[in-house]
Amino acid sequence: MNKLIGIIVFCTLVFSVQNSMIESDSATLPKIDAWWGPEDGKANQDTSIRPFKIKFEEEMITDLRYRLKNHRPVTPPLEGSNFTYGFNTNNLENWVNYWADSYNFTAREEFMNQFPHFKTNIQGLDIHFMRIKPEVPEGVEVIPLLISHGWPGSFLEFYKAAPLISEAYEKTGFAVEIIVPSLPGFGFSSGAVRQGLGASEIAVVFRNLMHRIGHKTFYIQGGDWGSVICASLSTLFPDEVLGFHSNFAVSYAIGTWATWFGGFPNKAFQDLIVQPSMANRLFPLATVFLGTVAESGYMHLQATKPDTLGVAFSDSPSGLLAYILQTVSGAIRSTNKNREDGGLYDYFTQDELIDNLMVYWMNNAFTTSIRIYAESLNTRNVNAGVHSIKTTVPYWSLQALNELRYLSPAMLKQKFPNLLNQTILDDGGHFLAWELPEVFSESVLTAITEFKKVQSNRICKVEL
Numbered sequence: 001m002n003k004l005i006g007i008i009v010f011c012t013l014v015f016s017v018q019n020s021m022i023e024s025d026s027a028t029l030p031k032i033d034a035w036w037g038p039e040d041g042k043a044n045q046d047t048s049i050r051p052f053k054i055k056f057e058e059e060m061i062t063d064l065r066y067r068l069k070n071h072r073p074v075t076p077p078l079e080g081s082n083f084t085y086g087f088n089t090n091n092l093e094n095w096v097n098y099w100a101d102s103y104n105f106t107a108r109e110e111f112m113n114q115f116p117h118f119k120t121n122i123q124g125l126d127i128h129f130m131r132i133k134p135e136v137p138e139g140v141e142v143i144p145l146l147i148s149h150g151w152p153g154s155f156l157e158f159y160k161a162a163p164l165i166s167e168a169y170e171k172t173g174f175a176v177e178i179i180v181p182s183l184p185g186f187g188f189s190s191g192a193v194r195q196g197l198g199a200s201e202i203a204v205v206f207r208n209l210m211h212r213i214g215h216k217t218f219y220i221q222g223g224d225w226g227s228v229i230c231a232s233l234s235t236l237f238p239d240e241v242l243g244f245h246s247n248f249a250v251s252y253a254i255g256t257w258a259t260w261f262g263g264f265p266n267k268a269f270q271d272l273i274v275q276p277s278m279a280n281r282l283f284p285l286a287t288v289f290l291g292t293v294a295e296s297g298y299m300h301l302q303a304t305k306p307d308t309l310g311v312a313f314s315d316s317p318s319g320l321l322a323y324i325l326q327t328v329s330g331a332i333r334s335t336n337k338n339r340e341d342g343g344l345y346d347y348f349t350q351d352e353l354i355d356n357l358m359v360y361w362m363n364n365a366f367t368t369s370i371r372i373y374a375e376s377l378n379t380r381n382v383n384a385g386v387h388s389i390k391t392t393v394p395y396w397s398l399q400a401l402n403e404l405r406y407l408s409p410a411m412l413k414q415k416f417p418n419l420l421n422q423t424i425l426d427d428g429g430h431f432l433a434w435e436l437p438e439v440f441s442e443s444v445l446t447a448i449t450e451f452k453k454v455q456s457n458r459i460c461k462v463e464l
């Protein structure tokens with residue numbers, strides 16, 4: 001019964017979103033110079049780029065340890081429930097004790113600082129970013145790539161993949177300068193003080209960041225919210241974005257949904273929109289939607305009442321740990337919920353997962369991070385119409401087997417007519433760069449190689 005209500009709610013949401021899209025006549029584009037910080041910061045905005053080092057303050061560590069050690073007794077899980085009711089509390093003491101007693105704050109701080117970090121003020125927001133410049137022999141072309149993470153991730157997702165992408169020039173012929181910002185409100189980037197900073201507005205912030213660094217044209221890569229942001233970047237700045245590689249298929253264009261629903265339950269039509277070998281990633285529609293409804297409750301809450309959740313998870317590190325790690329567990333593999341340890345150790349060490357929690361905890365950034373759901377999944381954003389504008393930017397879609405969503409080329413082309421190709425994997429999940437850095441990097445480099453061909457064709461045509 002709950003599931004039935006879930007489906008009805010989900011479908012109602014989807015259809016109301018689509019209806020408001022149809023009603024919007026023309027797009028309302030986000031302002032290029034919108035100000036998201038305190039009003040009084042405008043007059044003396046510091047536009048310099050400042051080197052930044054991550055520092056775990058002693059006071060923060062002491063307080064964190066105290067909270068971890070003094071959480072109330074957890075309620076035992078129901079027999080045999082594993083992760084199906086949420087984080088299995090049989091595991092909680094292990095994680096909490098590890099964080100308090102064994103996590104080496106000094107070593108992890110050093111680990112996080114292995115790449116150069118910076119901050120700069122964009123539109124009133126202090127934006128933190130990691131910038132990895134490859135060391136290459138003279139004459140090797142270096143191209144800029146902006147990589148955007150999502151929730152509940154961070155720049156740390158790319159620590160393994162970044163060097164693989166950055167210095168592969170002997171194989172590819174070009175090197176890559178990698179810029180990984182923290183999303184506004186996530187960790188070391190400050191959050192907005194007023195309403196309205198959704199994915200499209202963040203796209204503008206990131207574009208302005210690239211200009212600040214000195215890149216007027218650049219390539220982009222995104223997963224999760226990063227992919228939504230990059231889709232907006234491609235839509236808003238088609239002459240500046242040279243190519244978009246995504247490991248999370250997003251298209252809210254009306255045609256994408258129409259194609260999907262049209263494929264139900266007509267098998268012949270299904271064959272037109274998805275190749276038979278991939279059909280089980282899209283159909284049966286009810287199974288796919290049920291799966292989504294069962295795992296996306298967090299999304300609805302975060303999209304509607306983020307600040308209430310924020311009170312709890314900003315106050316309790318054990319709560320934050322359970323909430324975020326359960327989301328990670330489910331996003332890596334939907335079947336992880338049937339495992340006692342949530343499958344959390346398959347791809348990551350405890351240190352790596354706690355590093356990511358630290359980014360949220362030490363900056364008290366939980367509330368500001370989840371507001372992205374409220375600011376993006378609403379009718380204002382949908383009515384703005386950015387999602388329904390097609391973009392000509394060359395596009396490449398990487399689709400991992402266990403990703404939360406699959407979209408076929410026919411569906412993606414409703415938004416990205418210039419889809420060059422896809423990388424289809426028989427493995428991998430939502431945090432692909434973090435899970436399978438080699439596979440991720442290879443796909444990104446293949447895509448950029450193809451993007452560069454498109455760009456050089458364009459330049460040749462202009463010169464003729």
Ligand SMILES: *[C@@H]1O[C@H](CO)[C@@H](O)[C@H](O)[C@H]1NC(C)=O
Pocket residue numbers: 104105106107110
């Ligand atoms: C923690 O890491 C630091 C720096 O790597 C190291 O010097 C220290 O011995 C480590 N502490 C423990 C208890 O392992």
Ligand SMILES: *[C@@H]1O[C@H](CO)[C@@H](O)[C@H](O)[C@H]1NC(C)=O
Pocket residue numbers: 080081082338339340341
């Ligand atoms: C719960 O996990 C255990 C151990 O991982 C497994 O043997 C069992 O089948 C799981 N239960 C369910 C209902 O999947």
Ligand SMILES: *[C@@H]1O[C@H](CO)[C@@H](O)[C@H](O)[C@H]1NC(C)=O
Pocket residue numbers: 420421422423424
């Ligand atoms: C797309 O990539 C696949 C391999 O992933 C390759 O077999 C195919 O030829 C490519 N298609 C085009 C049009 O480049």
